[in-house]
Structure formats: structure tokens, C-alpha cells
Amino acid sequence: MTQIGAAQTDDERPGTIDAIPVRRPGRIVAAVFAAAIGALIVVQLIVNPAFDWAFTFEAMNQRAVIQGFIWGTLTATVGAMALGVTLGVGLAVMRMSDNPVLRWSAGIYIWFFRAIPRYVLLLILGAAGAFAVGGLGIGVPFDREILALFGIDGTLRIATIDLNRLSTTIWMAILGLGLSEAAYMAEIARSGILSVDKGQWEAARALGMSNGETMWRIILPQAMRVIIPPTGNETIAMFKDTSLLSALPLATEMFFQFRMIGTATYKLIPSYAGATLYYVITATILGIGQSWLEKRFGRGYEAADAKQRRKTKVAVDPNSDSLRFAGADH
Amino acid sequence: MTNQAIDRSGEPLVRAVNVHKSFGDVEVLKGIDLEVYPGEVVVLLGPSGSGKTTFLRLVNQMETLTGGRIWVNGELIGIEERDGKLYRRKDSDISRQRSKIGMVFQRFNLFPHKTAIENITEGQLVVSKKSKKAAEERAWDLLNQVGLTDKARAYPSQLSGGQQQRIAIARALAMDPELMLFDEPTSALDPELVGEVLAVMKTLAAEGVTMIVVTHEMGFAREVADRVFFMDDGVVVESGTPAEVLGNPKQERTKAFLARVRH
Numbered sequence: 001m002t003q004i005g006a007a008q009t010d011d012e013r014p015g016t017i018d019a020i021p022v023r024r025p026g027r028i029v030a031a032v033f034a035a036a037i038g039a040l041i042v043v044q045l046i047v048n049p050a051f052d053w054a055f056t057f058e059a060m061n062q063r064a065v066i067q068g069f070i071w072g073t074l075t076a077t078v079g080a081m082a083l084g085v086t087l088g089v090g091l092a093v094m095r096m097s098d099n100p101v102l103r104w105s106a107g108i109y110i111w112f113f114r115a116i117p118r119y120v121l122l123l124i125l126g127a128a129g130a131f132a133v134g135g136l137g138i139g140v141p142f143d144r145e146i147l148a149l150f151g152i153d154g155t156l157r158i159a160t161i162d163l164n165r166l167s168t169t170i171w172m173a174i175l176g177l178g179l180s181e182a183a184y185m186a187e188i189a190r191s192g193i194l195s196v197d198k199g200q201w202e203a204a205r206a207l208g209m210s211n212g213e214t215m216w217r218i219i220l221p222q223a224m225r226v227i228i229p230p231t232g233n234e235t236i237a238m239f240k241d242t243s244l245l246s247a248l249p250l251a252t253e254m255f256f257q258f259r260m261i262g263t264a265t266y267k268l269i270p271s272y273a274g275a276t277l278y279y280v281i282t283a284t285i286l287g288i289g290q291s292w293l294e295k296r297f298g299r300g301y302e303a304a305d306a307k308q309r310r311k312t313k314v315a316v317d318p319n320s321d322s323l324r325f326a327g328a329d330h
Numbered sequence: 331m332t333n334q335a336i337d338r339s340g341e342p343l344v345r346a347v348n349v350h351k352s353f354g355d356v357e358v359l360k361g362i363d364l365e366v367y368p369g370e371v372v373v374l375l376g377p378s379g380s381g382k383t384t385f386l387r388l389v390n391q392m393e394t395l396t397g398g399r400i401w402v403n404g405e406l407i408g409i410e411e412r413d414g415k416l417y418r419r420k421d422s423d424i425s426r427q428r429s430k431i432g433m434v435f436q437r438f439n440l441f442p443h444k445t446a447i448e449n450i451t452e453g454q455l456v457v458s459k460k461s462k463k464a465a466e467e468r469a470w471d472l473l474n475q476v477g478l479t480d481k482a483r484a485y486p487s488q489l490s491g492g493q494q495q496r497i498a499i500a501r502a503l504a505m506d507p508e509l510m511l512f513d514e515p516t517s518a519l520d521p522e523l524v525g526e527v528l529a530v531m532k533t534l535a536a537e538g539v540t541m542i543v544v545t546h547e548m549g550f551a552r553e554v555a556d557r558v559f560f561m562d563d564g565v566v567v568e569s570g571t572p573a574e575v576l577g578n579p580k581q582e583r584t585k586a587f588l589a590r591v592r593h
Contacts, residue, residue, distance in 0.1 A: 197439070199435060199437055199439035200439060200441065202392055202433075202435065202439060203433075203435065203439035203440070203441070203498075203501075204441075205392070205425070205428060206390055206392070206428055206431070206432075206433035206435075206502070207428070207429065207452065207453035207456075207457055207501070207502075207505060208425045208426065208428045208429025208430075208453065208457040208505065209425065209453070209456055209457055210421060210422065210425050211421065213456050213457075217452070217456060218441055221443050222441075222442065222443055
């Protein structure tokens with residue numbers, strides 16, 4: 001076949017391809033349809049009298065709304081994620097414990113909090129005062145019963161919390177969303193921890209490191225690369241779920257304030273449009289941060305992965321060309 | 331440097347008596363007796379599945395012993411005897427015993443998020459509680475010893491397999507171990523990188539480091555080992571000097587194995 005090529009002159013050899021592309025009429029119809037719907041939406045946003053953009057922007061500028069955004073929406077997001085991540089990592093470690101009681105309690109926790117809707121959980125926490133009418137005592141569990149065994153009538157309590165007052169505060173908001181988030185973070189953390197090669201455990205233990213030292217210094221730092229991207233997604237989801245806090249209700253929260261404005265002025269759609277704008281803009285910013293994090297954590301790993309793959313390939317196939325590369329730096 | 335006179339009159343550093351290990355119903359080790367004297371290099375040979383690696387992992391408690399006893403430096407591994415009863419050792423006690431035994435793995439198992447020098451200082455800082463300065467000084471000595479001072483700040487992913495394994499050896503040596511265990515240290519390496527790792531191991535042997543080596547490198551066994559143990563199907567079939575076991579094997583199984591690996 002080289003003879004044919006060699007016999008031909010450059011003019012006769014096939015050159016650049018300038019062919020007519022395949023027609024795809026279905027795709028064109030779909031594109032026109034999508035563009036038409038888009039145009040319809042834009043026109044409606046401008047001409048539909050249900051919108052009142054001047055009112056929307058005024059509502060967005062209300063002091064109570066901005067304070068709710070900072071001290072309710074953002075604070076609850078950060079607080080609940082902090083609680084969720086910490087508790088979640090703890091649950092993940094428990095779930096992998098050799099002790100069946102720890103493993104099962106973590107499993108039951110995760111099962112329950114993944115099953116209960118956040119809205120329902122927040123409603124319950126909002127009404128939590130009913131659980132402890134005289135206030136929630138903090139102290140030794142079963143103290144009355146234990147003391148009764150010694151013939152003493154009394155309690156061992158350090159403090160009492162008034163749940164009725166606590167239930168509509170940012171603390172209960174963080175607690176509710178954080179407890180729920182922990183169940184999801186536990187699974188994310190567990191997959192991250194399991195992604196670390198078991199040889200890493202062995203190497204650390206062979207040096208004489210304890211389980212805790214190994215987890216903290218060797219396993220978790222490596223697991224972070226797997227844990228961080230889905231945690232970013234969880235953060236964005238959590239940010240949106242703060243709108244559920246009106247179930248408590250938490251008054252110092254953005255969406256609660258927009259609803260108040262909407263019901264007081266009968267301008268529901270313009271108020272909700274303001275909330276939507278806040279959510280969309282912030283979620284976009286968080287999304288940009290998220291993809292930056294993913295790239296940053298993916299980058300180093302990709303390079304290492306590619307190198308690792310090359311090495312295993314070399315180990316499997318000693319005749320491969322990359323063998324010379326692997327040994328070249330000597 | 332081969333087969334220097336080893337003093338076998340004193341206490342052995344490692345004494346294994348009737349060692350058994352089962353994984354579920356499968357018995358992998360069926361009564362291993364083995365002694366390693368200070369300064370000695372012992373090579374474990376045998377077909378895959380013969381239990382060599384399992385034995386090595388038992389010494390460092392990567393696996394739990396199911397029968398028999400192993401003493402390292404006079405101390406029972408993994409269990410202790412009090413008032414005539416046997417107790418499993420606490421985690422902290424096991425960690426202490428492991429910290430005196432260096433282990434080199436087939437797949438290196440360097441910490442990928444730490445540089446070469448950080449890999450070497452990690453155990454010194456966390457386990458031996460040395461100061462950062464002292465740990466780094468020791469690390470530089472060891473990097474020099476394995477010929478990789480120029481790679482101190484490189485991450486494992488930036489090193490060749492041979493370089494990674496030399497760092498892994500340095501990491502184990504940094505704990506000043508009484509005993510070094512090598513689990514097929516060259517099996518995952520490209521053929522032309524095997525030599526540099528074996529060279530480091532030969533130097534250690536010459537310096538009098540006590541080593542138990544699982545390997546398929548016959549040349550290393552012949553040249554460096556003081557004694558060779560040939561294992562098959564969970565038992566020691568034959569043991570002796572390299573000349574005896576490799577040069578003049580008496581057992582059929584040894585002969586068959588050597589014939590397979592030599593051709």
C-alpha cells in the first residue's frame with residue numbers, strides 16, 4: 001500500500017476534507033422551539049402585570065430582608081454545614097467501627113434522618129417545647145431512677161434549657177438542619193474514607209501510629225479529595241433549604257421576611273421574585289466557588305492518577321513504550 | 331559481605347514457634363518454626379500462596395495470630411501472659427511493638443499527600459515524638475543513605491517506583507527498628523529499577539541490620555541471605571544456608587520450585 005502512495009504526486013494525493021455536513025432537521029425544530037419558549041418567558045417577565053419589579057427591588061432592599069439574609073439564611077447555612085460535617089465524619093467513623101453498638105447507632109441515625117423530610121423535622125423542632133414542659137434538663141441520664149436505687153429522691157442536673165424560647169432561634173435552625181445534614185455527610189465521608197487505599201492504613205500502623213493518628217493524619221487528608229466536591233453540592237442545597245426555616249418559624253430569615261412582605265402587601269409574586277433573585281444570585285456565586293474547588297482538588301489528583309495508571313500499565317506490560325519513560329529519570 | 335559469622339549462641343531476635351494462621355476455614359500457616367538471630371538476613375522463598383507474606387504480616391501484627399507464639403526481642407507479639415492466662419495486647423501496646431519493627435511493602439504505600447522527607451519524618455514526629463529539627467536531620471541522613479537527597483521535596487507521584495521504594499525503606503529505618511521486614515519489595519518494580527532497591531538492602535545487610543525478606547530475587551537470596559527458608563503450603567519445607575537450599579536442595583518440592591523460577 002505504500003507503493004500506491006509513493007507512486008502518486010502530491011497533487012493526486014487526497015487533501016483537506018471540505019464536505020457538506022449532515023442535515024439534522026429535528027435538532028433545528030427543537031432549537032426554534034426552545035428559543036420561542038425562552039422569548040415567551042422574557043416577554044412575560046416584562047409585560048405581565050403580576051410582576052412589579054420596582055416593588056421587588058424595594059423589597060430586596062428592606063433592612064429586615066438583608067439582615068435575614070445575613071443572620072438567618074447565610075448563618076444557618078454555615079452553621080448547619082459545620083455541624084453536619086463534624087457530626088457526619090463522626091458518624092462515618094462510627095459506622096465503620098468494629099463495635100456493633102456504635103455501628104448500629106450510626107446506622108439507625110442515618111436511616112432516620114435521611115427518611116424524615118427537613119420541613120417536617122423543623123416543624124417538630126419548632127414545637128419541641130412540648131417535649132419538656134418545665135424546660136429541658138441537662139445532666140446525668142436516668143438520674144432520678146439511679147438515685148432512687150440508693151434511696152435518694154433528687155436529680156443530677158447542671159442546667160435547664162427553655163425549649164419554647166430556643167425553638168424559634170437560629171440555634172434551633174442550625175441544630176435541625178445540621179442534624180439532618182449529618183446523615184448525608186456521613187455517607188459522603190464514609191465513601192471518602194473508603195476511597196483511601198488500605199495500604200495507607202497498614203503503612204501508618206507499621207510505623208506505630210494509633211488508629212486515631214492514622215485517621216487524622218493519613219486517611220482523612222486523602223479522603224478530603226473525594227469528600228469536598230459533593231460537600232460543595234450539599235452546601236448549595238443547604239443554602240436553598242434554609243427557606244424551610246419558616247417551619248420553626250425563624251423570623252430572622254430572608255424568605256420568612258419576603259413572605260411577611262408579600263402577605264402584608266398582597267404582592268406575593270413580586271416578593272417571591274425578590275427571594276428568587278437572592279437565591280439564584282447566591283447559588284450562582286456558590287456554584288462558581290464549587291467548580292473552582294473541584295478543579296483545584298481534581299487537578300493535582302488527575303495528574304497523579306494518570307501517572308499511577310501509567311505505572312501500573314508498565315508493571316503489567318514490561319514491553320510497553322512508556323517503560324523507557326519510567327526509568328528515564330535515573 | 332555475604333554470610334558473615336552470625337552469633338547464634340545467644341537469644342534469637344525473632345523466635346516463632348508452631349505458628350498457625352487461619353482465615354476463616356482456610357489454614358494458611360500450619361505450624362511454622364523459625365528463629366532469626368541479631369544481624370541475620372533471612373530470606374523466605376516459596377510459591378505464591380505458600381504463606382510467606384502472611385508470616386511476615388503476623389510478625390508486624392497486620393494479621394492476628396491464631397496459634398503458636400512469636401517473640402521479638404524476648405517479648406511476645408500480640409499477646410501477653412499474666413497469672414497463667416493469655417491476654418490480647420491493647421492497641422497502644424501493639425503500636426509500641428510495631429514501632430520497633432520496620433516494614434517495607436510490595437506496593438510502597440508511601441503517603442501520597444506528603445513529600446518524601448515528610449514521609450520519613452511522619453513516624454518520628456507522631457510516634458517517637460521527636461522535635462521537627464531532629465526528625466529532619468535524621469531524614470536527611472537517611473535520604474543520603476538511599477541516595478535521594480535531591481528528591482526530598484518531591485511527592486511520591488513524582489518519583490519512579492524504585493525511588494518510592496527507597497523512600498519507603500528510609501521511612502521504616504527512621505524509626506530505628508530492631509528488625510526490618512521486606513514484603514516482596516521489588517515485585518512491583520520495572521525490571522531495570524530492581525537493582526537500585528536491592529543495592530540499598532545489601533548495604534543494610536552489610537551494616538548488620540536484622541532482616542526478614544520475602545522475595546523472588548534468587549540472586550539476592552544467594553548473595554545476601556544468611557539462611558533461606560523454603561515454604562510451601564503453609565509449612566517450612568527446607569531451610570539452611572543459600573548454598574544448601576538453593577545449591578543442593580534435598581526436598582522434591584524445593585527442587586521443583588527452583589526449576590520453575592530458574593529457567
